[in-house]
Amino acid sequence: MPTSPAGPPPADGLLSAARRNLRELAHGLSHASHPPIPLFAESPQRWLRLLPYAVVLALTATFVPVTIQVLANDYGVPGGLAGALAVGQAAPLLMLAHRPLQAWWIVFTADIVGALVLLGQGLRPDTIWPWTPPAIIGYLFVLLALGLRESRRTVIGVWLATGAAGLVLHLVRPSHSDGGALLLFVLGGVVLVIGAAVRERSEAQRRLVEQETISEAERAQRTLLEERTRIARELHDVVAHHMSVITVQADSAPYRIDGLSEEAQAEFASIASAARESLAEMRRLLSVLRSDGTRGELSPQPGLDRLQQLVEATVRAGLPAELSLGADVLDAVERGGVPPAVDLSAYRIVQESLANVVRHAPGARTRVSVTAGDGHLTVLVVNDTAQGPGSPLETSGTGHGLVGMRERVRLTGGTLDTGRLPEGGFRVAARLPLPPPEPPPAP
Structure with a gap:
């Protein structure tokens, strides 16, 4: 029975794929992809381990007073409210060393609340809205920390949430929006791409170092096994000589020595038989130890x-x-x-x-x-x-x-x-x- 040509995918398939992608983005925004361990935590140098703490402390100490001053002087926000907004927008920068995703949630919410507060204060024509300049710069630092630590799915979700929030605020009051939302959306995408690129490059280098370490250990182990096989073959050649001499002497003893009793002849025959069995077992063991299946060296071993x-x-x-x-x-x-x-x-x-x-x-x-x-x-x-003056044949052994x-x-x-x-x-x-x-x- 002829089959009909494949048509466009059903609508329920597209909807299920969209719902699945939305669930993945929501999961990425709600679950951090790394443990709460700061950058350079495993570095052997103490100053490098302390560097993330120094950076976030300096950012917080800078942005909290600057945000308060800008909100109070440029936007006319009362002092108490300006301080509360500044704490919500800048204090979470202290969390960037350990939990940048949780810090983003706090800063993101505080920035939206701050935009709504500024809307109710009555904006002057020369001010930037919905995001203030300190909020834009601090938010970019948050996005940089996310790009360095979080997965690609989380980064995409954060970027889309930033753009959606800016678009909604622009639609609420388009007369006051002067392109700040679009500026943060574009700059945020650039910063996230830079951070993600640095993170992926660092992970690639780490995996390369691990692979080189594993390969070096495997080469050393293979060399050790090859050397043991070679030693076993050489020892076989040495021991086989003496075992062969024992076999020949035990077999020829009844003919070289007159007057041997039957018990002595049987003893010599037993010795010769045991020597031959030992040689056979040694040859079988050597065939197991050899990895190449060749017969090995036949010339006498040097000394x-x-x-x-x-x-x-x-x-x-x-x-x-x-x-x-x-x-x-x-x-x-x-x-x-x-x-x-x-x-x-x-x-x-x-x-x-x-x-x-x-x-x-x-x-x-x-x-x-x-x-x-x-x-x-x-x-x-x-x-x-x-x-x-010649260079060595091998620069590293x-x-x-x-x-x-x-x-x-x-x-x-x-x-x-x-x-x-x-x-x-x-x-x-x-x-x-x-x-x-x-x-x-x-x-």
Whole structure:
């Protein structure tokens, strides 16, 4: 069955939309969109927190006597009535710091009452009506506070109410209205737009700062997880070597050693089986930790024996670096006194430190020192300020390289100390634990 073309919307739909919009405007005028907290209440500076109170106090102290004088001298209002009107029109300015919407209701009502009072006093031809000059200026301050604090719906409602009040007063006595109502309507719209624009820009900046903070925290967390995954993979490569040796030795023991009992052969077989199961579990765990699904690095992991090559490559890249590797360190590496995890962590710390110098202080003289003593391996990387005129490759760092260093040192049970030097430059000092030396075999 063919459908008829859509016609104009029904009248009841337009009326319901109008009623809904009026309800929203009325709700905006009767309910503040923010808690009674003054501007800059969360500022760390005391003078900035006190600034709104000082401003509203100065406005009130200025407008109350000025309004009384203008009403009494220019409009001929009796002193008592002029004082009452001045209090109603200017005293609520004290509320602008906390409750600008409630202040607007009081000032708006007092201005209308003042216009009706002036109408009954008999206006001179040279006076402004329905709003007096102090009332116009004070009302603009109220509108500015509303634009800075209230929602767009409330601002529109206030602006329309101002225009409607001015129009009604103009129709009541058009002969006395000389354009003051229209002037306040136009100026009020401009002030409300300015205040709303400033408020929305401030909110946009606040949301941007919050988003940047969240993004920075997410990047740091992602870097930490990636570094942990890398450490887990490297530890797997180190531990898997020893587990493989255990498996081979346990499997070949019955063939290498004569006269083993059946119980001993069964024990070696159990050891080999447990080692193989541990390797399988470790590989499954590593596949879960890897986020990219790749097989990872297959080359042997570097250690202290490759520090010389690392420093030489850095020197060829244009960074004047020196390496001091103690004889006790080389001796500990040769006799196996440095655990594989400590050996790899020391290399990675030096590697990341040199990379940071290249990125942030190109051309800076750098000294690398590795010593062993008192049951600890000490890694020290110190660089001076950049000597060359070139600019750093990165003007600001995220500190994610230091996150990886701290994670490595924490997993090995050591300590890390980093920071800028008083004379310029940067220092990275890591202290990694070494196992106690094995006692010499008995004769």
